Amino acid sequence: MTVFHYPQNDINTDLLFPGKYTYTCSTGPEIKEHLLEDLDPAFAGAVQPGDIVVAGENFGCGSSREQPSLGLKYVGVKAVIAKSFARIFYRSAINQGLLLVQSPEAVNYFTEGDEVEVDPAVGKVHVGDRVFGFPPLPDEMLDILKDGGLLDHIKKEYIIGDEA
Amino acid sequence: MGETFAVKVLSRAAGKKIREGEIVFVEPDYILTHDNSSAIIGKFESTVPEGKVRYPGRLAIVLDHVTPAASSKHAAGHMKIREFVREQGITNFFDIGTGICHQVMPEMGLVMPGSIVVGSDSHTCTYGAFNCFATGIDRTEAAGIWITGRTWFKVPETMNIELTGSFDAGISAKDLILTIIGDVGAGGANYMAVEFNGPAVGGLRISDRMTIANMGIEMGAKIAAFPANIMTSKYFMALDIKIEKAVWSDHDAEYARSLEYDLSDIVPVIACPHQVDNVVPIEEMTGTKIDQVFLGTCTNGRAEDLKSAADILRGEKVHPNVRMIVAPASRKEYLKAIKMGVMQDLIESGAVILPPGCGPCLGAHQGVLAPGEKCLSTANRNFKGRMGEKEAEIYLSSPETAAASAIAGEIKDPREVLR
Numbered sequence: 001m002t003v004f005h006y007p008q009n010d011i012n013t014d015l016l017f018p019g020k021y022t023y024t025c026s027t028g029p030e031i032k033e034h035l036l037e038d039l040d041p042a043f044a045g046a047v048q049p050g051d052i053v054v055a056g057e058n059f060g061c062g063s064s065r066e067q068p069s070l071g072l073k074y075v076g077v078k079a080v081i082a083k084s085f086a087r088i089f090y091r092s093a094i095n096q097g098l099l100l101v102q103s104p105e106a107v108n109y110f111t112e113g114d115e116v117e118v119d120p121a122v123g124k125v126h127v128g129d130r131v132f133g134f135p136p137l138p139d140e141m142l143d144i145l146k147d148g149g150l151l152d153h154i155k156k157e158y159i160i161g162d163e164a
Numbered sequence: 165m166g167e168t169f170a171v172k173v174l175s176r177a178a179g180k181k182i183r184e185g186e187i188v189f190v191e192p193d194y195i196l197t198h199d200n201s202s203a204i205i206g207k208f209e210s211t212v213p214e215g216k217v218r219y220p221g222r223l224a225i226v227l228d229h230v231t232p233a234a235s236s237k238h239a240a241g242h243m244k245i246r247e248f249v250r251e252q253g254i255t256n257f258f259d260i261g262t263g264i265c266h267q268v269m270p271e272m273g274l275v276m277p278g279s280i281v282v283g284s285d286s287h288t289c290t291y292g293a294f295n296c297f298a299t300g301i302d303r304t305e306a307a308g309i310w311i312t313g314r315t316w317f318k319v320p321e322t323m324n325i326e327l328t329g330s331f332d333a334g335i336s337a338k339d340l341i342l343t344i345i346g347d348v349g350a351g352g353a354n355y356m357a358v359e360f361n362g363p364a365v366g367g368l369r370i371s372d373r374m375t376i377a378n379m380g381i382e383m384g385a386k387i388a389a390f391p392a393n394i395m396t397s398k399y400f401m402a403l404d405i406k407i408e409k410a411v412w413s414d415h416d417a418e419y420a421r422s423l424e425y426d427l428s429d430i431v432p433v434i435a436c437p438h439q440v441d442n443v444v445p446i447e448e449m450t451g452t453k454i455d456q457v458f459l460g461t462c463t464n465g466r467a468e469d470l471k472s473a474a475d476i477l478r479g480e481k482v483h484p485n486v487r488m489i490v491a492p493a494s495r496k497e498y499l500k501a502i503k504m505g506v507m508q509d510l511i512e513s514g515a516v517i518l519p520p521g522c523g524p525c526l527g528a529h530q531g532v533l534a535p536g537e538k539c540l541s542t543a544n545r546n547f548k549g550r551m552g553e554k555e556a557e558i559y560l561s562s563p564e565t566a567a568a569s570a571i572a573g574e575i576k577d578p579r580e581v582l583r
Contacts, residue, residue, distance in 0.1 A: 010350045010439060014547035018554075019526040023230050024237045026203040026303075038549040058351030061384060062547060064286040065200075066302035087355050087386055088286055092302035138187050140316055150308045151211045158312055 001078075002051045003116050004043060007107075009056040013089070015039040016060065016068035025067065028074035035071040049076025052116050054107055056082065060089025066096065073098040073149075079118045081125060083107050094141050097149035101125050106132040120145075166414025168322040169389050170357035173297040173411060177280055184319050191314045194222050194256075194274050196283030197306050198265045199229040202241035204284065205248045207307035217252045218313035224256040225249060226268045228521045231260035234529035263494020263520040266290040266378065266462035271496050273400065277392040278409030282306070282315065287462050287544065289380040292358075292389035293373035294396060295410050299386050320357040320386045321420035322413070323348075327364035329428035334578040336472060337372035338464055338542065338562035340425065341379045342433045346443025347423070354384030356420065359413055364427050365390060370399050371468040378463045379544050382440040432577055435560035438548040446565065449575045454559070455537040457488045457570040458551075460518070461525050464542035464563050465493030467500035473567035474501075474509035476581055482514035483573030489531045490515045491523035515570075527552030540569050 013019075015038050017031065025031050036043040053072065059082040060068060069092040072080065080093070083104040093100045099120055106125045110116070114128035123136045137145065147153035167175075168184075175182045177190040197204055208215070217223060225245060233239035242260070249257040258268050266287055269275045277295035282288065284306040291298035301315070309315050325344065331337075358380050360373075368376070373390045380388025390396075392410035400407050432446040459465070459473050470492065482488040490510055492498035498520050501507050511517060524531030525543045532552035533539055539551060539558050546558035561569070564578035571581070 010441075012439075012547045014545070014549050018549045018552075020528050020532075020549075020552045022526070023199050023202075023241055023528065024235070026206070038554045058354060058384060061350055062286065062381075062545065064284055064288075064300040064302055066304055069302070070304075084351060084354065086351065086384055088300050088302065088381075091305065095302055095304040095308070138318075140187050150304050151207060154308050154311055155211055 002046070002048065003054055003114070004040070004047070004051065005054045005110065005112060006039065007056055010058045010061055011039060011055055012062035013060060013065055013068050014062060017065060017071060019063065019065070022065050022067065028070070031067045031071040032075055035075065047075045047077065050078050051076070052078055052118070053080045054110050054116065055080065056107065057084045059085050061086035064088045066092045069093045069096045069098050081106055081116065081118070094144050095150040097145055099145065101134050103132050103134045165418050166416035168357065168413045168417045169359055169411065170297065170320050170322055170387065173278060173280060174317060174319050182319050184321050186319045187316055188319060189314050189316050190280060192222070192282045192309065193276070193279040194224050194281045195306055195309050196224045196226065196265055196269060196281065196285065196288060198226050198285060199241060200284050200303055201225050201248070202244045204303045204307045204310070205244060207304060208310050211307065212311055215311065217310045220253050221255065223254050223310065224269060224274055225254060226258045226262060226265035227260045228264045229526060230528045231521045232519070260521070261495060261519055263496065264462045264465065264522055267466070267493040267497060270294055271494060273403045273405045276409060277396060277407050278411045282309065286381045287378050289385060289388050290374055290378040290462055292377035292380065292387050293370060295390060295392040295412070297387055297389065300381065320355055322357040322359055322417070323353050324359050324361055324419040324422040326362040326422065326424045327360060327427060328362050328424070329364055329426040330367060331427050331430060334564050334582045335430050335432055336562045336564060337368065337375040339430050339433050340427065341376045342435050342443050342560065343430055344425065345379060345383045345441050346433065348383045350382065350439060350441040351384045353380070356385055358385045358388040360390050366393055369468060370395055371466040374466070375463055382544060432562065432565050432579065434575060435546055437546055437557040437559065440544070440546060440560065446575065446577050449559070450577055452575040453538065454486060454540045454569060454574060456531065456533065456539040457486055457566050458524060458531060458539055458541040458543065459488070459563055459566050460491030460493065460523050461543040462493060463544040465491055465497065467497045467504065467506065469542065469563040470501045470510065471504055471506045473563040474506040476564060476567035476578060477513040477571065478509045480513055480571045482570045485573050486570055488515040488570045489518060489524065491518040492520045494520050524551055526550070540566055540575060542566050
């Protein structure tokens, strides 16, 4: 498990996925090629399923484009841990089934080389030798996340529900 | 204790009294999507194969982001959207050249006071200028609302921004909102509703309110809203639409934070690379050489904005080292500017006119920058790589500053030209 640490605040959606590709790349493999291209060109080649991203305040600010959240989910990032998230990105991550952990304490405590583990069921994040709690999602959002994202949730709740 | 605009609108839509922090499910009045509709159609069709949109009359699709198509891949996206529009019987479809979605939505009477509009574009918050509760969502959520007709909101806290006074010559709404963003910070209004109140609000033109509301997202806001007043009524009267659902906060509404700005204190400012909240008074940047000036976008592409620039450019020439690119916000605004003689002034000064649309704002075409170049833009974002090249620099300003700087070939205070 690798932790990708981007300590700066206000990492915007253009850094996570450049706008010039937004209308020509929409599938997982297409997005992966340019994911975090202008922030960390090495990320896309190095990231493995189960890896974690640690960042500062207002992560994901800017555009409503969903390639950042969809891309991070596609490459298997287990969670993004940040001091805070921009609201459209926050919604989008839930819609994609990507786990976000808002814990300024955990981010402040983190130093390079620390092992990081997240346990969403109990709302705990382990950083090195410390454990930090994080506020659980409201039930409505948790249901979407558990189903793997909004459209899978809709399939389950509405479509199968309608036929039953 | 009184209620805020956000609480009132969401209470009415939810059909019950609600409190800040609560989660409510509502059916938005309209769902805006643009060129990204082709990706949304893919999500829609893979979730409900051969399914029908729940409320086709509530969809609005505007092609504006990469129009006319810059490549066959973009063209294929547009084609897919036109086919879907026909199949699903979507009447609110506006093809290339109509204008930028955030200009077209009000022009078509789709962002009524007191209504709720969502859009798969972060600058959907622009409609707050019309007393509309409007906010951005992602593509997946848009596909979800096409299917179910509804979505959830966490009822936001509200930041109140009280406005007094009036602008000095050469200073405009863009300088005000950039100043506010510089003070509040890129995440300072995160998750919050922002309300604009105070005696100066009545004097702000619709175009000014749109410039201000448009940039609410640049401080993280969920919505940025104005009360409906006589100018709002006139706007919709001209469209033959009567305002029925306008709503506003109570005088004793409780705000999470309150700020005050006297418009007569505002000076020309520049948002420097690569963050919108990196705002400085113009004198710190004067003399910075520029390669391109871009006048347009959903922030500053209206006839009033083009006129403010033309008033400075009339009889002058764009500096030989500068390319000046102009994109009117919509066909309607373009025609208005033509009738005012503004387009002739701009063309004679050496500006290049693009069709109505987003133009080079998002870095896909029509004025992409080269490595090392500097662009002074009236847009809303100066993020690294935004105009297609990460080694380029984008500075944001008002139309007045853009025009004065285009003549000088470097960042210049418009007040010096107007003196």
